[in-house]
Amino acid sequence: MLKLSKKIEYGIQALQYMANNSGSVISAKEISEQLNIPYEFLSKTLQILNKNGIIISQQGIKGGYILARDPKSTTVAEIIKALEENAIIVDCLSNDQENCDRINFCTIKNPMNKLQEKINFLLNNTTIAEFSEV
């Protein structure tokens, strides 16, 4: 398993949709219907993206969301972080793992870290804009 969650997948596709319709405020309902994504789940996802500055919400009737920034400057890595997930390939490389019961036996931290950094590079260099230019 090395899979992005549905939250991230839906989030990216929704941002892509907004990028392709920039200028107008897009509702969760519209995205949900156009992309066939479960409405309630998508709503939650967009709320988190809003809370963390990736998109801007407008409440009330006629409300919805718009991108907070240029699609070129919003990376997949930022989206993952904004959705309160991480892209750490082994627990080993996590910050809050003082309680790993294998830490004194760990022989993979360094090599795994090298691989991690390469993956991070990819995630940091893939932007929403690249999803728009289909």
Next chain:
Amino acid sequence: MLKLSKKIEYGIQALQYMANNSGSVISAKEISEQLNIPYEFLSKTLQILNKNGIIISQQGIKGGYILARDPKSTTVAEIIKALEENAIIVDCLSNDQENCDRINFCTIKNPMNKLQEKINFLLNNTTIAEFSEV
């Protein structure tokens, strides 16, 4: 989430251990104790690696495992595959997903595939040998 499973993590570390002790047959028990990995779970993992040609088993007392190939030629991608998992970042890119109910709405296949290929390149170019030269 973009995490490797414990099966893969343990598998890689076990292979690394074998690479560092090449020449001798290593039992699951020894690896389990040396690396503090749950014995039964590790056993299963090694059995799968054996079945799929990454290591060679020797049964009976004094039995255990040795690497089937040069650590330099065993990649992380192969290990993942041998452990019957995959490293597909979104379902979209999977072979057996005729039943994705978003396929007619899918706008992420191409860009996701580009990212996938870059990740595949990393996994195909990281070998067990690199884990040994700590």
Next chain:
DNA sequence: TTAATTCGGATAACAATAGTCCGATTTTTA
């Protein structure tokens, strides 16, 4: 023949993901 090991199938415990429900709040507009 015994002991230490792999083998293989089933199953259980746990955790994470995915999805839903519902009431409250906001804001436009008729």
Next chain:
DNA sequence: TAAAAATCGGACTATTGTTATCCGAATTAA
């Protein structure tokens, strides 16, 4: 000013996937 359509937020449920364990059988060296 009331209604409608949207976001907000918390709790909750369902489902799936991961991790771990159990146990009996087969294998083989001593």
